[in-house]
Ligand code: ADP
């Protein structure tokens with residue numbers, strides 16, 4: 085028997101709400117009945133809450149006490165495939181289902197009736213008095229063959245103020261009408277002429293298109309250095325997806341990249357697509373959410389949460405810069421968008437393209453094992469090649485303690501300035517100085533709520549905790565000893581580096597790109613565009629600049645501290661450093677000017693630094709894979725992190741010890757538990773944090789065992805437990 089998909093009025097339905105409850109709730113279907121998957125509003129105690137009709141009611145409840153669904157919202161019911169995706173994602177990440185549903189309903193005003201806006205069309209009256217401005221408005225309307233405009237669009241197209249249009253409306257020469265706001269996105273034309281692909285590009289594109297035409301699931305790792313044309317290639321797969329009348333999703337790791345990307349979408353397909361990220365207005369988000377479900381959006385360009393949009397028929401998911409750590413959600417539901425993309429695609433018969441110059445070891449291993457197909461683009465498009473990479477041995481640089489740019493790097497920057505080219509000085513540290521120390525007593529200013537030192541931000545004129553965001557003004561006296569004027573910054577952040585660069589190159593235009601220096605994503609995008617067009621001689625940047633922006637005039641990358649990422653105890657420290665250095669170096673020399681990358685390091689013989697300099701990626705991956713295999717850690721083993729936190733340190737430790745003692749569920753699958761130990765950041769926002777780490781063999785049924793194991797713990801009201809399957813970072 086097929087599943088029941090419509091319920092008549094009064095039938096019992098089980099509703100999943102977004103409330104933190106551990107079960108479905110039974111209700112009666114409302115007047116007019118409802119579909120399985122319907123988005124509804126239901127009474128819960130005194131409140132009305134949103135939910136989804138998840139299954140037939142179970143009926144194990146006194147029928148007379150069961151209340152009715154209040155109303156069915158005016159949006160398409162959730163498809164079976166989406167329900168399955170949410171359930172499997174919840175099981176995989178050990179996230180409660182209501183939290184997954186919240187991800188899938190993140191659009192404001194879903195239940196509202198479609199809102200209206202004013203649109204303008206040609207009217208049938210000739211205005212009594214014709215002015216030049218009025219003539220331009222009518223001409224603009226004429227030119228677009230009677231298409232409707234918004235007030236802003238029309239006045240901009242005609243180069244007049246909105247009041248001119250309003251004047252014409254009064255006369256009847258222009259018609260003003262109400263039209264629903266949630267309108268379909270413009271059609272994208274897959275057959276506009278595209279660039280002529282090089283041989284290896286077109287081989288790769290053909291492979292991807294073949295996968296799309298199969299209509300089945302498959303994942304491909306698309307590897308190629310920055311500038312090799314990965315984007316060009318996967319846009320062909322997007323085009324093929326449109327030809328098959330299916331939808332496509334492109335995930336980007338950083339919203340600052342989306343403007344540049346949208347321009348390419350427009351160039352390739354003749355119009356802009358839908359966008360989904362925190363920089364998009366609420367109205368547009370709602371429009372995207374609805375249109376995706378009705379087939380009024382062929383392509384969405386978005387952040388990781390776009391995976392939870394209700395696509396009608398998703399045929400392709402591209403995860404660009406797939407190695408990027410921002411794909412791992414570190415707040416609320418802990419999921420890795422790359423893995424969830426693969427899950428979603430396997431459910432709906434879609435293709436996944438993982439694009440990167442420096443893939444994650446996970447994806448590399450999956451490709452080696454034959455689980456993913458692998459495509460390589462070997463050469464950069466055009467003349468340019470990867471920059472020359474050299475180390476600057478800082479042990480011989482002999483710099484004063486408050487200087488970070490070595491003489492050799494200074495010389496290289498000067499050459500670029502003379503040639504009218506750009507240099508990038510890369511330092512992955514926001515703010516002015518990471519540490520503020522009292523020269524009298526040695527005290528370091530820390531956060532009151534976290535085990536973290538506060539970072540001076542001169543631009544904001546404050547100290548900021550990068551763990552919890554707490555800020556305070558820079559004190560005049562040392563909080564520990566009361567010494568006056570003895571507080572001194574230690575170490576560099578990008579703001580301090582800017583100061584040094586401005587002193588060294590007083591005539592150069594120095595621009596700093598750090599996410600915290602811009603009020604909005606828009607302002608940041610605008611600045612990036614200006615810089616790319618030559619609006620700066622020296623760019624100082626955090627990892628923000630490592631992510632795929634095009635700077636055609638850039639020919640030198642100076643990495644201020646190549647050792648920075650190697651210090652952590654993180655199992656991925658080497659991988660991260662390798663990727664970041666390669667990405668940053670890849671910024672240089674794109675547009676047929678040769679580039680150079682100089683890495684300042686105190687340990688030039690470190691294997692990671694040597695692998696970066698040698699440019700031998702395969703050797704690096706093989707060595708790293710061998711080490712991880714040996715240690716039985718991901719991707720050759722499985723891990724789960726458990727963080728217990730409480731305002732009371734003892735409570736957190738006791739709970740951790742109790743879990744560690746009662747590990748029968750874990751032992752049954754051969755898993756081991758380590759800890760409890762203070763988490764690397766032992767206190768955040770006043771909560772003490774204790775960590776346990778579970779390690780299991782690759783094939784082990786880790787989630788079920790962990791779920792059963794943590795279910796034993798009796799949790800007090802102050803104790804919080806977070807599970808992180810496949811943890812990416814340990815903090
Ligand atoms: P990646 O995504 O690998 O960094 P892109 O696809 O962004 O590479 O390509 C780098 C630059 O080279 C872009 O400006 C792109 O338009 C251009 N390009 C790549 N391939 C071609 C091609 N076959 N014909 C013309 N321009 C190309």
Ligand code: ZN
Pocket residue numbers: 531532533534536549550551552553554769
């Ligand atoms: Zn803090």
